[in-house]
Amino acid sequence: MPFLDRRILAHFNWSLLLLLLLLAGVGILNLYSAGTLRQDQGVTTAFYYQKQLYWLAIGFLAILFIIPFDYRHLKAVVWPLYGLTLFLLVYVLGYGTAISGATRWIDLGVASFQPTELAKVSVILLCAALLARMPGPLSWKDLGKILILVAVPVAFIMAQPDLGSGLNILMLAGGMLLFKGINRRILFTFLVGIPVLAPITWFFLLDYQKQRILTFLHPQRDPLDAGYNTIQSKIAIGSGQIWGKGFLEGTQSQLRFLPAKHTDFVFSVFGEEWGFVGCAILLSLFCFFLYQLVVVAGTSKDSFGAYIASGVFFYFFWQIVINLGMVLGLMPIVGIPLPFFSYGGSSTLINCILLGLVFNISMRRYIFTRE
């Protein structure tokens, strides 16, 4: 069978592509605004949006590169990929380059590379391959096997320390398990067990992580330092009111009240400038986008593809939930970006690669019907 015949192209998921282009486009516009600062003298604009454009271009090339190969070949490489991930994660702990206190990067000369991003892909693929072979609903044994395989890279990632990515991977794997279906009794045990065990994890958190949780619980505890971000973000978004202040008109962000406004808190800039109406539209776009991923997961013609799609779904879902929850003051501050909005090369690229897989699965959903 040729790599790309006409039928496959005909089944290309144009609505997902459209949503991706819309989100990325709005994201770039918003980054342009977020980079605008009122400095000592006059207004200057940072170049985040330009760099983000370059990375998006690379991401689209990656999608084009991924689409032709039948994703089912990937089953053969899930284990080597997992092994490589572990090796790189260990390597980065020992030899990585530290940026703002965390060792996450491998310097490749021309660009830096975060093995954490690779871990996201390899965990999704490994879980999908394993789940496809397991009879559902999951038993204790199967569940334990997957959880251990996921926990090892997550532990390395959290040791970097990168709480956000670690949580993201853990939660996307958990989502995939739920999607597969878990024995009712086991599910019940977890529902009871996690609230009981959660306080114990407190002792494993680093000081700044504890600080964030405490600050979330009492934002006024420290209104000018840790709680500052949440309060400022709420003020920025709230002050947008119904119609927003207009593009490039956000005073809160231009006056530098907003922290990390081109990365984790980028949505605050959007909320201030576009108001409730703009936010509602953007939220709808995100939800349609997620819905498209659900459709792919639901219509895939083999379970491996369905699980990959569900993994990608959860990857984006948790990021959106946690980031918006944090920015809107519903959750503690965890460093998780908003897909397509937050500035970040590696994450933009990995977003595209994962979507490339989904396109790949989506295009091939009819190939089995002929046989």
Added chain:
Amino acid sequence: MHESDPYEPSSKGYLLLISLVVGLFCLILLRLWHLQVLQGREYAKEAEQNLLRERSIFALRGLIRDRDGEILAGNRPAYALALVREDCRDIQATLTRISDWTDITFQKLEERYNSRKSRVKPFKPLILIPSLTFSELSHIETRLMNWPGLQIITRPQRHHPLAPVFSHLLGYVAQPTLQELRDNPSLQLGDTIGKRSLERALDRKLRGNKGKKILEVDAQGRVLKERIVAESEPGRTFRLTIDADLQRHIWREMGDKSGAVVVMRPNSGDVLAMVSKPGYNGNAFVEGISEQKWQDLLNNPRDPLRNRVIQGTYPPGSVFKLVIASSALLRETIPIDKELHCPGYYRLGNRVFRCWKKGGHGDIAFQEAIKQSCDVYFYKLGEKLGIDAISDYARSNGFHQKTGIILPNEHSGVIPGREWKLRNIGRSWQGGDTLNTAIGQGFTLVTPLQISRYVAALVNGGHLLKPNLLTESEPSQQGRLPLSGESINFLLESMRVTVEEPHGTAWRLRTQNATIGGKTGTAQVIKLKEEQRGADTETIPYRFRDHAWMASYGIRGKQKYVVVALVEHGGHGSSAAGPVVKSVYDYLFP
């Protein structure tokens, strides 16, 4: 080809994903509605006002009072002009305008702005002018509203109302250095800390703790509301043992002489006055002293920055005979009634050591030798004692060590010995060195405070007390003179006759209705040539003139005082230092 994989999507899983998306949509939409529609107006208002800023509430620096409550170090309001960069629309124009308002050039202001901007956090005021005059203040205050970002900050500023009389006692406060800022996170630019003397020694307690307030400000930086998060705690007030009137009296009496005067209560170690001249104006440092003035202070040949009471080290001259005599009494080197002959000189090997009295004192006994300060008697005594006994005794009774007074940077002085000379001079001890030491010349160096403490110990029955400046401190004994009561009385009596009997060198101190004892001293600055010795003080250049000492005690009833004076380049002890000490007794025993 891949194997066929008849896959039925799990309807439960599908449903789960759909409901998660719907749930996300509803939750976030609700929250957005809540923030942007329901509370939107309040947030918009807060955003307009541009919010919360943190400010320190300055803690009032603790007062320093004299023993009767008179304020020696207090605070007065100072008005600083500061700039909040983020509120300022045009920094160049604003600085130009400030330069119009004041005498400060634009270049100077810009230089201050550039050097300080990296050390001030965003939205915090950067102080451009630490202290405005009243005319500048009223002029600027009315125009402030047109210049967003500018603000006047009222701060308490340290003020020493009686500077320079108390300059060496109080020291001064000044802006912290970069290093001090780094070491002490509670300090910020614009704060002051104690840098010298008591202001430094008591700094941590005087400083108190700053408070914190949260300001709500609008887009122009105008304060709308303030909320105090933590009250400031003012620094502690200290009361000194010093009598400010006496201190001023001595300051006046000293005229423009350089020197030091200490008045002490022998029974408690309380210091009633501590004058060191010349002084300086401690208030000049508060806002940062100009480079020119600082260089002037540093290069002034009279060294106004030196607290001569604790940092001036001088040869004690004949005052040291009290220490030699003590050592001799302790060791019973000589019967006190045995007379030695003074022909006016003493020959050691081929060197001749002279007595200050050209014709000599003839046959002279111990007490008379102290009274007339006979050098030859003490050459002989010193030779009998030997340098080891002398330096052992002096070092273990308060010399060659700090007195431990609360003031920083005290000097310990020098009592030479064989080992000391070898280490510091590089030559071995000679017999002549012992003779010089016996009359307080040569290598021996003492501070006026050490002498005061020694005399105080004689008067109080042998207790070496730590000189004390704070009324709250209990007397602290650091040692005991190893002398018998009899010996101590002999020394006190010798000092008394020095004042009260004919031919006594300290006769100037005679005061009615009070028992005064004294010992004069003349500390050689350089070895004067033979023909200059005995010449009139006025004919010798100032810097070659001898230092004049007077160590004394005064008793009337229960009142007991020790007064020690040193006048630099004053010539003879009695004539230069005597009148100052006498005026102190006139003040103390009116």
